[in-house]
Amino acid sequence: MAKASANDGAKKGGAKKTPKAKAAAAAAVAGAAAEAHWVDAGGGYAVSIDAGKIVCRNAAGKSLASVPKPVKESEAYEGLEQLLEHLASHERSCREAVETWLLRSLPAPRRVIEAVWVDPAWRTPLENAVVRATEAQRETLGFLRGVDARGVGIVTLDGETEWLSCASLAVPHPILLSELDDLRALATELSLTQGISQLFRETFVKKAEHGPEGVQVRDFENGKFAMLQHALGKAKTLGYRVRGGFATCPVWENGTLVEARYWLGVDAPDAEAYTGDLLFVDEAERALPLREVGPVAFSEGMRMASAIFAARVVEEKADA
Numbered sequence: 001m002a003k004a005s006a007n008d009g010a011k012k013g014g015a016k017k018t019p020k021a022k023a024a025a026a027a028a029v030a031g032a033a034a035e036a037h038w039v040d041a042g043g044g045y046a047v048s049i050d051a052g053k054i055v056c057r058n059a060a061g062k063s064l065a066s067v068p069k070p071v072k073e074s075e076a077y078e079g080l081e082q083l084l085e086h087l088a089s090h091e092r093s094c095r096e097a098v099e100t101w102l103l104r105s106l107p108a109p110r111r112v113i114e115a116v117w118v119d120p121a122w123r124t125p126l127e128n129a130v131v132r133a134t135e136a137q138r139e140t141l142g143f144l145r146g147v148d149a150r151g152v153g154i155v156t157l158d159g160e161t162e163w164l165s166c167a168s169l170a171v172p173h174p175i176l177l178s179e180l181d182d183l184r185a186l187a188t189e190l191s192l193t194q195g196i197s198q199l200f201r202e203t204f205v206k207k208a209e210h211g212p213e214g215v216q217v218r219d220f221e222n223g224k225f226a227m228l229q230h231a232l233g234k235a236k237t238l239g240y241r242v243r244g245g246f247a248t249c250p251v252w253e254n255g256t257l258v259e260a261r262y263w264l265g266v267d268a269p270d271a272e273a274y275t276g277d278l279l280f281v282d283e284a285e286r287a288l289p290l291r292e293v294g295p296v297a298f299s300e301g302m303r304m305a306s307a308i309f310a311a312r313v314v315e316e317k318a319d320a
Helices: 006-013 019-036 075-104 110-116 120-126 180-189 228-237 295-309
Strands: 039-042 045-050 053-057 107-109 130-135 138-148 151-156 161-164 168-170 241-243 246-253 256-263 278-281
Touching: 039 075, 045 075, 053 075, 075 120, 075 246, 107 110, 110 120, 110 138, 110 151, 110 168, 130 151, 138 161, 138 180, 228 241, 228 295, 246 295, 256 295, 278 295
Parallel strands: none
Antiparallel strands: 039 045, 045 053, 107 168, 130 138, 130 168, 138 151, 151 161, 241 246, 246 256, 256 278
16 A cells, blocks of 8 residues: 655645744734724825824835824824724723722622623723622622633632622722721732722721711811812812812712712902812702711712812921
């Protein structure tokens, strides 16, 4: 019987590719994939998106340091601009949604987390967030690390990986985490970074000087701003709404809406301004005694006032 030749083997199963051939094939695939992401902008130019920015190349395939003016006026460029705006808006809305879960300590359905995990805009604020789940009468706390067919995967304080199949998971506010110091230490040890401000979020607890009958906090009063518009602008930059001279921060806690209000002023925008008290009101606009303000609402109100107060004018004292 004649021996099978190398050609026969190639016909039957295909000859094995050498490392050089594999590299060439991979390069061809990568080139085809890269080619698909370039959009013809006319005049021999093409545009694409790289690291969140629009880039351009010429007919020879050379990347340009800047995008020529005619290309910026093309439909292709305008289309990519609109795409970037849409992506930025989507990322912002996803982050705000997860932060809302945190501020309200709202449980999120596990299946929702599993469904959105494939979207980077959702995964970024969710990944490494500390979550709490109740399953079979047992409470589990840990860092959200992944999603697959086994369920939602977390890393517990013991450094162990667990897969959860519970109905929902909560993203607790750090003021509610008695294990906060241990969680921070583990995050540092594992080099975990969070897409939302949770573990290292500034928190505030009520102090004895606030008093059981107190209705306002004076820790951040008399903060001087050269112009009122500077204080208002700082509040808005931080993401807080300004209404009636107050910077406001609404928080839902235990099913109840509480709004923190920090006085900035209502004078002319270019007038000198001094901050006032921080107070809390309920849905009926009733000023709440501090003893009735929950820990999350109190902490978030103090965080708002502290951040705005930090931007005040600080006058240097002359040396004696």
